[in-house]
Amino acid sequence: MSWWQGLRCRMRHLQLARAAWKEDVRRFKEEQRAARKAGHLPETPGPPPTGFSLVPWLLMGLGSLSNLLKGETPNPWIGGVGLLAFNSLYVYVVFRAFDKEKRAARSTRVALVVMGVLTTALALGYGGNWLLFFPLLGLATGATVRGPSLGRVGLLLAAFAGAVSGYREGWNGINIAYATFLSTMVTAAILSLSEAVRELRAAREELARRAVEEERLRFSRDLHDLLGHTLSVIVVKSEAARRLAPRSMDAALSQITDIESVGRQALTEIREAVTGYREGSLSTELDRARSALTAAGIEPVVRRSGPPLTPQSEALLGWVVREAVTNAVRH
Structure with missing residues:
Protein backbone atom coordinates (compact mmCIF):
# COMPACT_ATOMS: atom_id res chain seq x y z
CA MET A 1 0.00 0.00 0.00
CA SER A 2 1.44 3.36 -1.07
CA TRP A 3 1.51 6.39 1.21
CA TRP A 4 -1.29 7.96 -0.85
CA GLN A 5 -3.52 4.91 -0.40
CA GLY A 6 -2.73 4.89 3.31
CA LEU A 7 -3.68 8.55 3.58
CA ARG A 8 -6.95 7.93 1.73
CA CYS A 9 -7.68 5.02 4.08
CA ARG A 10 -7.08 7.23 7.12
CA MET A 11 -9.31 9.95 5.69
CA ARG A 12 -12.01 7.37 5.05
CA HIS A 13 -11.82 6.21 8.68
CA LEU A 14 -12.13 9.81 9.86
CA GLN A 15 -15.18 10.33 7.65
CA LEU A 16 -16.83 7.18 9.01
CA ALA A 17 -16.10 8.24 12.60
CA ARG A 18 -17.52 11.71 11.91
CA ALA A 19 -20.66 10.20 10.35
CA ALA A 20 -21.14 7.90 13.36
CA TRP A 21 -20.68 10.83 15.73
CA LYS A 22 -23.27 12.89 13.81
CA GLU A 23 -25.72 9.98 13.95
CA ASP A 24 -25.26 9.70 17.74
CA VAL A 25 -25.86 13.43 18.14
CA ARG A 26 -28.95 13.30 15.92
CA ARG A 27 -30.39 10.36 17.89
CA PHE A 28 -29.68 12.14 21.17
CA LYS A 29 -31.46 15.29 20.01
CA GLU A 30 -34.48 13.26 18.90
CA GLU A 31 -34.65 11.57 22.30
CA GLN A 32 -34.38 14.97 23.99
CA ARG A 33 -37.27 16.35 21.94
CA ALA A 34 -39.39 13.26 22.59
CA ALA A 35 -38.63 13.48 26.32
CA ARG A 36 -39.61 17.15 26.46
CA LYS A 37 -42.90 16.38 24.71
CA ALA A 38 -43.58 13.54 27.14
CA GLY A 39 -42.73 15.76 30.12
CA HIS A 40 -39.81 13.78 31.54
CA LEU A 41 -36.06 13.63 31.20
CA PRO A 42 -34.54 10.97 28.93
CA GLU A 43 -32.52 8.15 30.43
CA THR A 44 -29.80 8.27 27.81
CA PRO A 45 -26.79 10.32 28.99
CA GLY A 46 -26.12 11.71 25.53
CA PRO A 47 -23.93 10.67 22.62
CA PRO A 48 -20.77 8.81 23.60
CA PRO A 49 -17.50 10.75 23.48
CA THR A 50 -15.34 10.25 20.42
CA GLY A 51 -11.98 11.42 19.16
CA PHE A 52 -13.64 14.66 18.06
CA SER A 53 -14.00 15.53 21.75
CA LEU A 54 -10.22 15.85 22.11
CA VAL A 55 -9.34 17.38 18.74
CA PRO A 56 -10.14 21.01 19.77
CA TRP A 57 -7.34 20.83 22.35
CA LEU A 58 -4.90 21.03 19.46
CA LEU A 59 -5.58 24.77 19.56
CA MET A 60 -3.02 24.83 22.37
CA GLY A 61 -0.44 24.53 19.60
CA LEU A 62 -1.42 27.85 18.01
CA GLY A 63 1.40 29.55 19.89
CA SER A 64 3.96 27.29 18.23
CA LEU A 65 2.34 27.86 14.84
CA SER A 66 2.47 31.61 15.45
CA ASN A 67 6.19 31.39 16.24
CA LEU A 68 6.75 29.53 12.98
CA LEU A 69 4.79 32.03 10.90
CA LYS A 70 6.56 35.01 12.49
CA GLY A 71 9.97 33.48 11.88
CA GLU A 72 10.75 33.35 15.59
CA THR A 73 11.67 29.65 15.46
CA PRO A 74 15.13 28.53 14.29
CA ASN A 75 15.08 25.90 11.55
CA PRO A 76 11.41 26.55 10.79
CA TRP A 77 11.17 23.65 8.35
CA ILE A 78 12.12 21.21 11.07
CA GLY A 79 9.63 22.84 13.42
CA GLY A 80 6.89 22.76 10.78
CA VAL A 81 7.44 19.08 10.02
CA GLY A 82 7.52 18.34 13.75
CA LEU A 83 4.29 20.25 14.33
CA LEU A 84 2.56 18.42 11.47
CA ALA A 85 3.85 15.06 12.69
CA PHE A 86 2.73 15.75 16.26
CA ASN A 87 -0.78 16.75 15.17
CA SER A 88 -1.06 13.68 12.94
CA LEU A 89 0.06 11.34 15.72
CA TYR A 90 -2.26 13.04 18.20
CA VAL A 91 -5.30 12.61 15.94
CA TYR A 92 -4.32 9.01 15.19
CA VAL A 93 -3.96 8.11 18.88
CA VAL A 94 -7.06 9.85 20.25
CA PHE A 95 -9.37 8.40 17.61
CA ARG A 96 -8.09 4.89 18.30
CA ALA A 97 -8.38 5.47 22.06
CA PHE A 98 -12.18 5.21 21.97
CA ASP A 99 -12.12 1.65 20.63
CA LYS A 100 -11.05 -0.97 23.20
CA GLU A 101 -9.35 -3.26 20.69
CA LYS A 102 -7.56 -0.45 18.85
CA ARG A 103 -6.63 1.22 22.13
CA ALA A 104 -4.82 -1.92 23.28
CA ALA A 105 -3.18 -2.53 19.90
CA ARG A 106 0.60 -2.33 19.62
CA SER A 107 0.39 0.26 16.83
CA THR A 108 -1.43 2.67 19.15
CA ARG A 109 1.16 2.25 21.90
CA VAL A 110 4.02 2.67 19.42
CA ALA A 111 2.41 5.84 18.07
CA LEU A 112 2.07 7.16 21.63
CA VAL A 113 5.75 6.47 22.34
CA VAL A 114 6.81 8.16 19.09
CA MET A 115 4.60 11.08 20.04
CA GLY A 116 6.40 11.31 23.39
CA VAL A 117 9.82 11.26 21.75
CA LEU A 118 8.75 13.94 19.27
CA THR A 119 7.31 16.10 22.07
CA THR A 120 10.57 15.86 24.01
CA ALA A 121 12.64 16.78 20.96
CA LEU A 122 10.49 19.81 20.12
CA ALA A 123 10.39 20.97 23.75
CA LEU A 124 14.16 20.68 24.18
CA GLY A 125 14.86 22.29 20.82
CA TYR A 126 12.51 25.26 21.02
CA GLY A 127 11.03 25.62 24.53
CA GLY A 128 8.44 28.34 25.13
CA ASN A 129 5.09 27.58 23.52
CA TRP A 130 6.38 24.20 22.35
CA LEU A 131 6.33 23.01 25.96
CA LEU A 132 2.52 23.00 25.79
CA PHE A 133 2.76 19.82 23.76
CA PHE A 134 3.35 17.97 27.03
CA PRO A 135 -0.23 18.57 28.29
CA LEU A 136 -1.47 17.45 24.87
CA LEU A 137 0.64 14.33 25.25
CA GLY A 138 -1.01 13.89 28.64
CA LEU A 139 -4.46 14.06 27.02
CA ALA A 140 -3.53 11.37 24.53
CA THR A 141 -1.96 9.25 27.27
CA GLY A 142 -5.01 9.56 29.53
CA ALA A 143 -7.29 8.56 26.67
CA THR A 144 -5.16 5.52 25.80
CA VAL A 145 -3.76 4.18 29.08
CA ARG A 146 -6.33 2.81 31.54
CA GLY A 147 -6.24 0.57 34.57
CA PRO A 148 -3.82 0.30 37.51
CA SER A 149 -0.80 1.43 35.49
CA LEU A 150 -2.35 4.84 34.78
CA GLY A 151 -1.16 6.41 38.04
CA ARG A 152 2.47 5.38 37.51
CA VAL A 153 2.42 6.47 33.88
CA GLY A 154 0.86 9.83 34.79
CA LEU A 155 3.45 10.51 37.50
CA LEU A 156 6.37 9.53 35.27
CA LEU A 157 5.09 11.64 32.40
CA ALA A 158 4.52 14.65 34.66
CA ALA A 159 7.97 14.29 36.23
CA PHE A 160 9.61 14.00 32.83
CA ALA A 161 7.67 17.00 31.50
CA GLY A 162 8.70 18.98 34.59
CA ALA A 163 12.36 18.03 34.12
CA VAL A 164 12.42 19.01 30.44
CA SER A 165 10.48 22.22 31.09
CA GLY A 166 12.69 23.09 34.05
CA TYR A 167 15.76 22.62 31.88
CA ARG A 168 14.36 25.10 29.34
CA GLU A 169 12.37 27.54 31.49
CA GLY A 170 13.56 27.11 35.07
CA TRP A 171 11.03 26.95 37.87
CA ASN A 172 8.18 27.70 35.48
CA GLY A 173 8.47 24.08 34.41
CA ILE A 174 6.42 23.14 37.49
CA ASN A 175 3.35 24.56 35.77
CA ILE A 176 3.91 22.33 32.74
CA ALA A 177 4.37 19.30 34.99
CA TYR A 178 1.16 20.07 36.86
CA ALA A 179 -0.79 20.66 33.63
CA THR A 180 0.54 17.40 32.16
CA PHE A 181 -0.42 15.36 35.21
CA LEU A 182 -3.83 17.02 35.44
CA SER A 183 -4.64 16.50 31.76
CA THR A 184 -3.60 12.84 31.96
CA MET A 185 -5.58 11.90 35.05
CA VAL A 186 -8.69 14.00 34.38
CA THR A 187 -9.01 12.72 30.82
CA ALA A 188 -8.65 9.12 31.93
CA ALA A 189 -11.13 9.60 34.79
CA ILE A 190 -13.80 11.21 32.62
CA LEU A 191 -13.52 8.67 29.81
CA SER A 192 -13.39 5.70 32.20
CA LEU A 193 -16.45 6.97 34.05
CA SER A 194 -18.30 7.47 30.77
CA GLU A 195 -17.49 3.94 29.64
CA ALA A 196 -18.48 2.50 33.02
CA VAL A 197 -21.84 4.30 32.96
CA ARG A 198 -22.59 3.04 29.47
CA GLU A 199 -21.56 -0.51 30.32
CA LEU A 200 -23.76 -0.45 33.42
CA ARG A 201 -26.66 0.93 31.40
CA ALA A 202 -26.17 -1.77 28.77
CA ALA A 203 -26.02 -4.44 31.50
CA ARG A 204 -29.22 -3.09 33.06
CA GLU A 205 -30.99 -3.17 29.70
CA GLU A 206 -29.79 -6.73 29.13
CA LEU A 207 -31.03 -7.79 32.56
CA ALA A 208 -34.39 -6.17 31.88
CA ARG A 209 -34.62 -7.94 28.53
CA ARG A 210 -33.78 -11.30 30.10
CA ALA A 211 -36.29 -10.70 32.88
CA VAL A 212 -39.01 -10.10 30.29
CA GLU A 213 -38.01 -13.25 28.41
CA GLU A 214 -37.97 -15.33 31.60
CA GLU A 215 -41.38 -13.97 32.58
CA ARG A 216 -42.76 -14.88 29.16
CA LEU A 217 -41.32 -18.39 29.46
CA ARG A 218 -42.70 -18.76 32.98
CA PHE A 219 -46.13 -17.62 31.87
CA SER A 220 -46.09 -19.95 28.85
CA ARG A 221 -45.12 -22.91 31.05
Missing part, protein backbone atom coordinates in the same frame (compact mmCIF):
# COMPACT_ATOMS: atom_id res chain seq x y z
CA ASP A 222 -47.77 -21.91 33.56
CA LEU A 223 -50.43 -21.68 30.86
CA HIS A 224 -49.28 -24.94 29.28
CA ASP A 225 -49.50 -26.81 32.56
CA LEU A 226 -52.88 -25.30 33.32
CA LEU A 227 -54.49 -25.98 29.95
CA GLY A 228 -52.79 -29.35 29.54
CA HIS A 229 -54.22 -30.65 32.78
CA THR A 230 -57.66 -29.13 32.24
CA LEU A 231 -58.02 -30.35 28.67
CA SER A 232 -56.85 -33.83 29.68
CA VAL A 233 -59.56 -33.95 32.36
CA ILE A 234 -62.18 -32.71 29.88
CA VAL A 235 -61.15 -35.34 27.31
CA VAL A 236 -61.27 -38.17 29.87
CA LYS A 237 -64.65 -37.11 31.22
CA SER A 238 -66.02 -36.63 27.70
CA GLU A 239 -65.00 -40.19 26.81
CA ALA A 240 -66.55 -41.44 30.04
CA ALA A 241 -69.80 -39.60 29.26
CA ARG A 242 -69.86 -41.07 25.75
CA ARG A 243 -69.39 -44.60 27.08
CA LEU A 244 -71.95 -44.16 29.86
CA ALA A 245 -74.65 -42.47 27.76
CA PRO A 246 -76.10 -45.68 26.19
CA ARG A 247 -76.33 -47.42 29.59
CA SER A 248 -76.97 -44.68 32.16
CA MET A 249 -77.97 -41.20 31.18
CA ASP A 250 -77.73 -40.00 34.77
CA ALA A 251 -74.09 -41.10 35.01
CA ALA A 252 -73.35 -39.44 31.66
CA LEU A 253 -75.01 -36.22 32.83
CA SER A 254 -72.88 -36.37 35.98
CA GLN A 255 -69.74 -36.50 33.85
CA ILE A 256 -71.03 -33.62 31.70
CA THR A 257 -71.67 -31.62 34.87
CA ASP A 258 -68.09 -32.29 35.94
CA ILE A 259 -66.90 -31.13 32.52
CA GLU A 260 -68.83 -27.90 32.96
CA SER A 261 -67.36 -27.43 36.43
CA VAL A 262 -63.82 -28.11 35.20
CA GLY A 263 -64.31 -25.70 32.29
CA ARG A 264 -65.57 -22.93 34.55
CA GLN A 265 -62.70 -23.52 36.97
CA ALA A 266 -60.27 -23.40 34.04
CA LEU A 267 -61.71 -20.07 32.89
CA THR A 268 -61.28 -18.65 36.37
CA GLU A 269 -57.69 -19.90 36.63
CA ILE A 270 -56.83 -18.55 33.18
CA ARG A 271 -58.11 -15.11 34.16
CA GLU A 272 -56.10 -15.25 37.38
CA ALA A 273 -53.02 -16.49 35.53
CA VAL A 274 -53.26 -13.66 33.02
CA THR A 275 -53.47 -11.08 35.80
CA GLY A 276 -50.67 -12.82 37.70
CA TYR A 277 -52.63 -13.66 40.85
CA ARG A 278 -53.19 -17.38 40.52
CA GLU A 279 -51.94 -19.36 43.52
CA GLY A 280 -51.87 -23.13 43.71
CA SER A 281 -53.49 -25.07 46.54
CA LEU A 282 -52.58 -28.64 47.44
CA SER A 283 -56.05 -29.49 48.75
CA THR A 284 -57.72 -28.17 45.60
CA GLU A 285 -55.34 -30.08 43.36
CA LEU A 286 -55.88 -33.29 45.35
CA ASP A 287 -59.65 -32.97 44.93
CA ARG A 288 -59.29 -32.40 41.23
CA ALA A 289 -56.81 -35.24 40.94
CA ARG A 290 -59.24 -37.62 42.64
CA SER A 291 -61.99 -36.60 40.22
CA ALA A 292 -59.77 -36.91 37.13
CA LEU A 293 -58.30 -40.28 38.14
CA THR A 294 -61.69 -41.71 39.03
CA ALA A 295 -63.06 -40.70 35.64
CA ALA A 296 -60.08 -42.41 33.99
CA GLY A 297 -60.83 -45.67 35.80
CA ILE A 298 -58.17 -45.27 38.48
CA GLU A 299 -59.12 -45.45 42.13
CA PRO A 300 -56.91 -42.99 44.03
CA VAL A 301 -56.14 -43.29 47.73
CA VAL A 302 -55.36 -40.01 49.51
CA ARG A 303 -54.30 -39.80 53.15
CA ARG A 304 -53.63 -36.50 54.88
CA SER A 305 -51.55 -36.10 58.04
CA GLY A 306 -49.11 -33.73 59.69
CA PRO A 307 -49.20 -29.99 60.42
CA PRO A 308 -50.52 -27.44 57.90
CA LEU A 309 -48.12 -26.41 55.16
CA THR A 310 -46.98 -22.91 54.34
CA PRO A 311 -48.60 -21.22 51.31
CA GLN A 312 -45.36 -21.56 49.35
CA SER A 313 -45.19 -25.30 50.02
CA GLU A 314 -48.89 -25.65 49.21
CA ALA A 315 -48.39 -23.97 45.84
CA LEU A 316 -45.29 -26.01 45.01
CA LEU A 317 -46.79 -29.40 45.94
CA GLY A 318 -50.02 -28.44 44.18
CA TRP A 319 -48.09 -28.03 40.94
CA VAL A 320 -46.36 -31.38 41.51
CA VAL A 321 -49.72 -33.15 41.93
CA ARG A 322 -51.16 -31.38 38.89
CA GLU A 323 -48.25 -32.37 36.64
CA ALA A 324 -48.18 -35.96 37.88
CA VAL A 325 -51.91 -36.50 37.38
CA THR A 326 -51.81 -34.87 33.94
CA ASN A 327 -49.04 -37.22 32.80
CA ALA A 328 -50.77 -40.27 34.32
CA VAL A 329 -54.07 -39.53 32.59
CA ARG A 330 -52.45 -38.62 29.30
CA HIS A 331 -50.09 -41.59 29.05
